[in-house]
Amino acid sequence: MQFIDLKTQYQQLKPAIDERIQRVLDHGQYIMGPEIAELEERLAAYVGSRHCISVASGTDALLIAMMALGIKAGDEIITTPFTFIATGEMIALLGAIPVFVDIDPRTYNLVPELVEGAITSRTRAIMPVSLYGQCAEFDAINAIGARHGVAVIEDAAQSFGATYKGRRSCALSTIGCSSFFPSKPLGCYGDGGACFTDDDELAKLMREIRVHGQDRRYHHPVIGTNGRLDTLQAAVLLGKLDTFADEVAARERLGARYSALIGERCAGVIAPYIEPHNTSVYAQYTVQVDDRDAVLEAMREHGVPTAVHYPVPLHRQPAFAGLGLGAGAFPVAEAAADRVMSLPMHPFLTDADQILVVDALVAATRKA
Numbered sequence: 146m147q148f149i150d151l152k153t154q155y156q157q158l159k160p161a162i163d164e165r166i167q168r169v170l171d172h173g174q175y176i177m178g179p180e181i182a183e184l185e186e187r188l189a190a191y192v193g194s195r196h197c198i199s200v201a202s203g204t205d206a207l208l209i210a211m212m213a214l215g216i217k218a219g220d221e222i223i224t225t226p227f228t229f230i231a232t233g234e235m236i237a238l239l240g241a242i243p244v245f246v247d248i249d250p251r252t253y254n255l256v257p258e259l260v261e262g263a264i265t266s267r268t269r270a271i272m273p274v275s276l277y278g279q280c281a282e283f284d285a286i287n288a289i290g291a292r293h294g295v296a297v298i299e300d301a302a303q304s305f306g307a308t309y310k311g312r313r314s315c316a317l318s319t320i321g322c323s324s325f326f327p328s329k330p331l332g333c334y335g336d337g338g339a340c341f342t343d344d345d346e347l348a349k350l351m352r353e354i355r356v357h358g359q360d361r362r363y364h365h366p367v368i369g370t371n372g373r374l375d376t377l378q379a380a381v382l383l384g385k386l387d388t389f390a391d392e393v394a395a396r397e398r399l400g401a402r403y404s405a406l407i408g409e410r411c412a413g414v415i416a417p418y419i420e421p422h423n424t425s426v427y428a429q430y431t432v433q434v435d436d437r438d439a440v441l442e443a444m445r446e447h448g449v450p451t452a453v454h455y456p457v458p459l460h461r462q463p464a465f466a467g468l469g470l471g472a473g474a475f476p477v478a479e480a481a482a483d484r485v486m487s488l489p490m491h492p493f494l495t496d497a498d499q500i501l502v503v504d505a506l507v508a509a510t511r512k513a
């Protein structure tokens with residue numbers, strides 16, 4: 146059994162993906178070829194955003210979004226400590242300061258009231274992460290952003306395809322940033338990402354920043370980077386887009402089925418809580434267990450792959466030691482980091498495999 150099965154997906158989509166890749170090999174426009182604009186149009190239409198700017202990774206999407214907003218050294222960005230390193234890392238890379246606030250214990254996403262409490266005169270943006278594939282509380286967070294005149298950047302690396310009150314992730318705030326890393330809900334075959342916005346001026350800036358701040362060839366009004374998506378990766382994504390809606394539906398069905406099975410059979414295991422106004426794409430299907438190390442080991446013995454997203458909150462990472470935030474600073478995030486465990490999850494997970502996973506979980510949590 147695989148944690149995320151990319152091979153089955155490729156076997157099913159092989160004709161479409163191969164044909165798309167071959168077209169690029171035939172025309173040879175590997176940088177900013179015609180697939181880039183085609184992909185951006187389709188992704189913008191899918192999420193319901195005016196603009197899509199494809200970029201080289203989810204990490205670059207966050208960096209380019211903040212550069213376009215003019216985030217600079219000393220600025221404060223309010224975000225969650227319970228996320229992948231890239232979220233806080235790109236803030237720090239610009240010399241800005243990640244101001245962490247604690248998370249909701251049920252959704253693992255930012256608590257709007259705590260965000261509001263962390264606003265200062267130096268706050269320039271709020272960066273909620275839509276963790277595990279479920280959107281953060283955007284109405285409340287956008288209202289705080291509007292009240293204080295600061296932008297809201299969604300780290301939607303795990304939530305492409307999810308909805309919040311019927312609207313799609315990536316189109317919920319000033320800028321939405323997603324990742325097409327292979328194992329994300331919409332993945333390419335290498336690194337990739339995208340920024341989404343309704344703001345024409347920000348879109349123009351992000352387009353320039355991803356190509357060395359260039360507005361026309363060899364003219365550079367702003368400082369940028371090399372942050373383009375490869376044409377070949379755009380081709381892979383185009384080859385996958387026609388069936389993406391089916392994959393999202395499969396993820397929702399499998400996520401709900403996991404939760405039903407776990408609710409029936411695993412007394413001490415806490416299944417994901419999805420807000421009634423949200424749909425999750427379950428980038429990770431993540432549960433909480435007591436005595437996690439023993440459970441992880443027992444799962445391994447049963448041949449079921451698991452992962453921990455994430456074992457160390459950002460404020461406890463050595464890279465952020467300079468912030469001086471010790472153990473106990475964000476108790477909810479720290480407790481989650483000690484207890485979470487992700488189960489195999491992908492659209493091609495069979496019902497039989499899902500039973501095997503839950504059987505293993507029943508045995509592992511009984512033993513632990």
Ligand SMILES: *Cc1c(COP(=O)(O)O)cnc(C)c1O
Pocket residue numbers: 202203204205228229231232274300302303324325326336337338
């Ligand atoms: C994966 C991920 C990123 C980074 O995306 P890459 O494409 O790997 O650079 C950023 N934030 C979160 C929450 C992620 O899960």
